[in-house]
Amino acid sequence: MTEPSLFQEITDFGNRANPWPLYEKLRSRPVWQEADGTFVVGTFREIYSLLHDPRISSDPANLLPEYADKAGPLAQAGSSLPPSFIRTDPPRHDTLRRIAMRQFGPPHRPDRIEKLTPLLEDVVTKLIDGLADRQQCDLVDDFAYPFPVAAITGLLGVPPEDEPRFSQWVGPIVDSTGKDSPELTQRRTDAFQQLGMYMFQLAQSKRDNPGDDMLSGFVTDDGPDGRLEGGDLFSALILLLIAGHETTVNLIANGWLTLQRHPEVLQRLRTEPDLAIRMVEELLRYEGSVHFLPNRTAVADIEIGDTTIRKGHPIVLVLASGNRDTGCIPHADRFDPDRPDNVHLGFGNGIHYCFGAPLARLEAQLALTQLAKRLQNPRLVEDPPPYRPSPVLRGPIHLPVAYDAVL
Ligand code: HEM
Secondary structure (H helix, E strand, O other): OOOOOHHHHHHOHHHOOOOHHHHHHHOOOOEEEOOOOOEEEOOHHHHHHHHOOOOEEOOHHHOOHHHHHHOOHHHHOOOOOOOOHHHOOOOHHHHHHHHHHOOOOOOOOOOHHHHHHHHHHHHHHHHHHOOOOOOEEEOHHHHHOHHHHHHHHHHHOOOHHHHHHHHHHHHHHHOOOOOOOHHHHHHHHHHHHHHHHHHHHHHHHHHHOOOOOHHHHHHHOOEOOEOOOHHHHHHHHHHHHHHHHHHHHHHHHHHHHHHHHOHHHHHHHHHOOOHHHHHHHHHHHHOOOEOOEEEEEEOOOEEEOOEEEOOOOEEEEOHHHHOOOOOOOOOOOOOOOOOOOOOOOEOEOHHHOOOOHHHHHHHHHHHHHHHHHHEEOOEEOOOOOOEOOOOOEOOEOOOEEEOOEEO
């Protein structure tokens, strides 16, 4: 029997709770080449420079045909749709992203996140109120999972009365197990169809009666690049749902786990309101939720040190390893919310830098601060907790927490 490669060990479920020693080994070389021709990169500098390198593509069409199955889960989800901008390259990527961004942030809508804040606070309050009748909860199922769905429905302007139906379809679409059963694949296909029909009707009604939400902006506001129409609109909406869901669930769950393991920071969070901003930034570095970007390829040969990354081969960028690179980040293995100049790869970098970063930051800050303030004497029931199967979006599948009371 042949030895498993380092990357096989990294993706092995048995190492999910503690991949860090394997990442340290990964960083002993700037680039690893797997037997199947995949290149794996785990050092901060190399990941950063590849994310800014125009010879790197996010479009699966640039993979050699023998690597078509390496396109990644987002490329396969809803594959009858045109590729969303996360899977395209300039100039198309930049146009689609600019159109979407026009409804989300400065300079056109600098108020979008600010206006969403009361709704997010309200959802957090209600979810924590819902924990008061017990002395133990699953912080994933009872809190972290429903929260981002509520955030995205608020952002898009889905009416509150439609939220239960909407969440029902979102479940199978955003649940990534890594390997889907035929039942899940079928449920996902059905959910896509139903969500598609619903969004089509909602878009129509927003066109007739626009509100102050992102979907209304998408269907009524022509910027210099025009509008997202038809399949492009639906692809962008699905992308926002998928890209913003499990990533945020995992950041909140990984965040709570980290706070429980660092009780001095948990205690400070209760009394120092400003700490939340720095603490979430440090979480994105130290226990971020996107461990790899598994979906890049080279459009030309690229030399790094004495290795040539070959054109058309898959490239995996292990962001979580780069974030713990002691060669670039002082005492990178320490969780230190007070660290100055916290530069990390938790939201990627370069042209695909996370579109939803301001929303994700705010969600995590609100969620973790309120949990810290309101759960009395919280304790982890299991450490380490059980993890989700995915090595890419890494986080606990359940996080049982016991507490004395809810304030
Ligand atoms: C892109 C992480 C939340 C929307 C990305 C990328 C990362 C990331 C690493 C880069 C992907 C690549 O280079 O291929 C995260 C994390 C989140 C989070 C850790 C939460 C903690 C969100 C939210 C939204 C969102 C809430 C939506 C509102 C997107 C989109 C892209 C993206 C649309 C693609 C951008 C592009 O291709 O130009 N995210 N994300 N993300 N994210 Fe997030």
